[in-house]
Amino acid sequence: MKLRTPISPHIHIRTTVTTVMLRVVAALIPGIVVYAWLFGAGVVINILFAIAVALTCEALMLKARGRPLRPFMSDGSAVVTAVLLAVALPPLSPWWLTLIGIAFAIVVAKHLFGGLGHNPFNPAMVAYVMLLISFPREMVLWAPPTALAEPPLDLMETLRAIFLGHYPGALSIDALSMATPLDQVKTQLGLEQSVAQTLAASPAFGILAGRGWEWINLAFLAGGVWLLRKRIIGWQIPVAMLGALAAMATIFYVIDPEHYASPLFHLLSGAAILGAFFIATDPVTAATTPRGRLIFGAGIGILTYVIRTWGGYPDGVAFAVLLMNMAAPTIDYYTQPRVYGRK
Amino acid sequence: MALSGSAGQESGPGVNAKLWRFHGGVHPPQHKAESTGAPVRRARLPKRLVLPLHQHIGEAAEPVVVKGEQVLKGQMIARANGYVSAAVHAPTSGVVLDIGDYPVAHPSGLSASCIVIESDGEERWVERTPVEDYTAINPSHMRNMIREAGIVGLGGAGFPSFIKLNPGPGKVVDTLILNGIECEPYITCDDMLMRERPQDIIAGIHILRHALQAKECVIAIEDNKPDAYRIMSEAVASEEKIRVALCPTIYPQGSEKQLVQVLTGKEVPSNGLPIHVGVVLHNVGTAYAVHRAIHLNEPLISRYVTITGDAMGQTCNLEVLFGTPIIDLLDECAADMARLDRLIVGGPMMGFAMHTVNAPVVKTTNCVLATTTQAMPAAQTAMPCIRCGACMDVCPVNLLPQQLYWHSHAKEFERAQEYSLFDCIECGCCAYVCPSNIPLVQYYRYAKAEIWAQEREKDRADLARRRHEFRIERMEREKAERAARLQKKKADVAAGGTKQKGDDKDSKKNAIQAAVERARVKKEAVTNEADPSSEVEDSDKKLD
Numbered sequence: 001m002k003l004r005t006p007i008s009p010h011i012h013i014r015t016t017v018t019t020v021m022l023r024v025v026a027a028l029i030p031g032i033v034v035y036a037w038l039f040g041a042g043v044v045i046n047i048l049f050a051i052a053v054a055l056t057c058e059a060l061m062l063k064a065r066g067r068p069l070r071p072f073m074s075d076g077s078a079v080v081t082a083v084l085l086a087v088a089l090p091p092l093s094p095w096w097l098t099l100i101g102i103a104f105a106i107v108v109a110k111h112l113f114g115g116l117g118h119n120p121f122n123p124a125m126v127a128y129v130m131l132l133i134s135f136p137r138e139m140v141l142w143a144p145p146t147a148l149a150e151p152p153l154d155l156m157e158t159l160r161a162i163f164l165g166h167y168p169g170a171l172s173i174d175a176l177s178m179a180t181p182l183d184q185v186k187t188q189l190g191l192e193q194s195v196a197q198t199l200a201a202s203p204a205f206g207i208l209a210g211r212g213w214e215w216i217n218l219a220f221l222a223g224g225v226w227l228l229r230k231r232i233i234g235w236q237i238p239v240a241m242l243g244a245l246a247a248m249a250t251i252f253y254v255i256d257p258e259h260y261a262s263p264l265f266h267l268l269s270g271a272a273i274l275g276a277f278f279i280a281t282d283p284v285t286a287a288t289t290p291r292g293r294l295i296f297g298a299g300i301g302i303l304t305y306v307i308r309t310w311g312g313y314p315d316g317v318a319f320a321v322l323l324m325n326m327a328a329p330t331i332d333y334y335t336q337p338r339v340y341g342r343k
Numbered sequence: 344m345a346l347s348g349s350a351g352q353e354s355g356p357g358v359n360a361k362l363w364r365f366h367g368g369v370h371p372p373q374h375k376a377e378s379t380g381a382p383v384r385r386a387r388l389p390k391r392l393v394l395p396l397h398q399h400i401g402e403a404a405e406p407v408v409v410k411g412e413q414v415l416k417g418q419m420i421a422r423a424n425g426y427v428s429a430a431v432h433a434p435t436s437g438v439v440l441d442i443g444d445y446p447v448a449h450p451s452g453l454s455a456s457c458i459v460i461e462s463d464g465e466e467r468w469v470e471r472t473p474v475e476d477y478t479a480i481n482p483s484h485m486r487n488m489i490r491e492a493g494i495v496g497l498g499g500a501g502f503p504s505f506i507k508l509n510p511g512p513g514k515v516v517d518t519l520i521l522n523g524i525e526c527e528p529y530i531t532c533d534d535m536l537m538r539e540r541p542q543d544i545i546a547g548i549h550i551l552r553h554a555l556q557a558k559e560c561v562i563a564i565e566d567n568k569p570d571a572y573r574i575m576s577e578a579v580a581s582e583e584k585i586r587v588a589l590c591p592t593i594y595p596q597g598s599e600k601q602l603v604q605v606l607t608g609k610e611v612p613s614n615g616l617p618i619h620v621g622v623v624l625h626n627v628g629t630a631y632a633v634h635r636a637i638h639l640n641e642p643l644i645s646r647y648v649t650i651t652g653d654a655m656g657q658t659c660n661l662e663v664l665f666g667t668p669i670i671d672l673l674d675e676c677a678a679d680m681a682r683l684d685r686l687i688v689g690g691p692m693m694g695f696a697m698h699t700v701n702a703p704v705v706k707t708t709n710c711v712l713a714t715t716t717q718a719m720p721a722a723q724t725a726m727p728c729i730r731c732g733a734c735m736d737v738c739p740v741n742l743l744p745q746q747l748y749w750h751s752h753a754k755e756f757e758r759a760q761e762y763s764l765f766d767c768i769e770c771g772c773c774a775y776v777c778p779s780n781i782p783l784v785q786y787y788r789y790a791k792a793e794i795w796a797q798e799r800e801k802d803r804a805d806l807a808r809r810r811h812e813f814r815i816e817r818m819e820r821e822k823a824e825r826a827a828r829l830q831k832k833k834a835d836v837a838a839g840g841t842k843q844k845g846d847d848k849d850s851k852k853n854a855i856q857a858a859v860e861r862a863r864v865k866k867e868a869v870t871n872e873a874d875p876s877s878e879v880e881d882s883d884k885k886l887d
Binding site: 339 | 365372450611685686691695698699700724729736741742766769771777778779780
């Protein structure tokens with residue numbers, strides 16, 4: 001009789017890395033559904049294509065690095081990266097844009113830095129920034145919400161647009177796209193228009209923020225709250241990030257509402273909600289101590305506002321996340337909690 | 344703090360006392376009901392008993408019997424060796440078969456020195472002198488009696504109890520905590536003891552309080568033991584300054600420092616002891632053993648042991664004589680030896696898996712947990728840490744287990760110490776919740792062991808360096824002195840030439856004169872002696 005002699009504890013809860021990752025994906029679904037409902041099938045096609053590319057790259061890299069395929073392919077981390085990057089890309093992005101982005105995220109940002117658990121930067125955001133810098137034109141060609149498009153593309157037209165670059169009729173991608181609300185506010189402010197004038201003049205704006213975007217963001221918020229309740233993420237990062245963003249927006253909005261958008265507009269536009277609950281909370285790259293998470297989240301919120309308002313890009317979540325990723329180890333070191341029995 | 348369960352409605356003393364919370368903690372499945380169905384009975388008398396000399400924290404005991412000697416039940420067979428040590432007694436009457444190395448219940452799986460007794464089946468006791476009135480004995484003598492009885496903490500650590508009954512000069516014990524928490528899953532021996540022997544435990548508490556001069560006593564019981572709570576509450580109803588605290592079940596509440604926090608709101612300082620905040624803790628089983636040692640004059644020779652696990656045919660609690668081989672218990676409780684996969688001594692959170700079924704039950708064996716792969720499947724492959732912080736959320740010491748892991752893994756031991764590695768109590772909460780299935784406790788033990796080894800190495804190196812430096816210094820000093828002497832000689836030679844010999848004689852003469860002078864001075868005035876002697880010493884040196 002051979003007795004096994006593992007070290008204590010001898011029991012374990014059921015949660016695994018796969019559980020954690022799949023719950024994150026599940027929490028993204030409501031937002032994706034609303035997104036696809038408003039922007040068409042391109043959203044879903046992008047995501048599925050991105051997942052396929054991500055898993056392929058993951059398998060190739062695991063093989064190249066001599067890591068076992070089974071545990072790492074089933075951990076779900078590549079899927080999370082794929083979905084997060086795909087929802088950040090314009091819905092009618094050409095296939096090669098997605099391919100380059102995902103390959104860069106998995107191969108460079110993740111595996112070249114040591115793979116799961118070792119990458120200092122959020123892979124999806126590294127890839128997003130790389131695409132934004134390398135392909136600025138493609139990255140801002142957002143199709144309008146289907147309600148504003150005339151006529152909306154059907155499934156086959158969408159597939160042709162993404163994979164063949166063929167657009168219905170004599171239209172080009174430029175004709176099909178329009179600026180995002182954040183983009184529009186930024187451009188119009190540059191043209192000496194007030195925020196209120198911009199919002200009133202364009203059909204791209206809805207009740208709370210950008211038309212459609214407000215509902216997508218509320219759906220992502222619902223998913224994020226569910227993750228909080230399931231204790232997959234802590235409350236510190238989302239609360240600190242959104243709180244800091246809202247605080248910054250409130251200060252400037254109170255001072256000068258003509259030239260600064262409202263806090264609500266900032267919270268429900270761009271990647272603020274997605275970033276707060278799904279991107280900044282990536283445990284591998286975020287600060288890990290409770291107080292550190294508050295500082296980390298607040299830093300992202302402040303930087304996002306700064307970049308949106310005074311920077312060169314309409315949204316700043318990706319840059320803000322990467323900048324704070326850099327600061328995370330230092331933040332952790334200086335925010336150790338007080339240990340039992342120590343002063 | 345909400346008190347859940349029917350026990351919360353009991354109107355025993357202590358229900359309304361304020362309780363605090365410690366950080367973190369986990370709620371593993373309890374598995375307590377399996378072993379509390381039947382009353383505790385005595386395990387069968389084994390043919391051979393194997394008694395390790397080291398069943399406690401501290402120095403191993405020293406045998407006082409020889410091979411072939413007849414021993415009586417309760418007779419001391421090994422005496423405490425030094426202050427932190429505990430005596431061992433014969434659990435039954437018989438013959439000493441051997442004194443030598445046998446397999447013991449230790450994580451290393453190594454053997455250790457044991458005394459083997461073959462029982463004669465007669466259970467003949469040594470002569471006992473029970474104490475009628477414990478208050479007539481002074482605390483110091485009382486501690487010595489407890490020491491002679493070989494009593495160690497029965498909660499699991501096995502620290503000699505008499506030491507914890509000596510708070511030291513100037514220390515006041517505000518609270519004596521009787522630990523009946525038993526927070527590890529599966530284990531129920533304290534539960535059963537409290538249900539079956541409440542009066543004996545109270546009698547033991549009286550003795551402990553007398554020895555400690557403690558102001559008040561709290562018996563702490565988790566709310567997953569409503570029967571024990573009710574019985575103990577009834578037992579203390581007429582007692583003064585003894586109350587029962589019902590604590591919401593959470594692991595590791597039974598850990599000393601955590602329990603002090605729950606009951607008093609105070610934190611035991613890092614590297615400190617509960618006595619530093621006016622608290623002393625003893626296990627309820629220890630109180631019971633103390634009662635038997637004083638009132639019946641029976642040394643510690645047996646204990647309640649929980650026999651449980653899904654590989655066990657019969658799950659129960661047994662009163663087991665120390666030295667009883669675990670295989671005997673497996674036999675008696677019809678363990679399924681074919682499916683037995685893991686044999687754990689202690690609980691599933693902190694107990695250790697044994698290499699052999701032949702090791703004996705010792706003073707610290709509170710539970711024998713025999714499981715199959717069904718109840719405790721092999722751990723899944725460990726994945727990389729994703730720094731999710733689940734470990735941090737459950738750490739009862741408020742450490743950052745993810746950082747400790749990171750630095751231990753990278754062998755950055757100094758960094759690990761900056762993150763308070765040595766405050767880790769190895770309770771296993773972090774590893775229990777880790778989604779990456781990392782055996783975290785193993786890394787911390789490894790890091791601690793490496794640091795200890797490095798410190799020992801450093802101490803040795805320091806000593807060697809100091810010796811070396813001292814030697815170099817001495818050699819240089821001697822060299823300088825030699826050179827100075829040589830110089831002086833040369834100078835003398837140059838200056839004196841032929842006169843040198845005469846000078847030498849003169850100086851000798853002077854020295855003798857000085858000695859004579861000194862003796863005379865001493866004779867004349869005994870008090871005045873410092874100056875001439877030092878002068879003479881100087882001239883003596885020059886003569887060498």
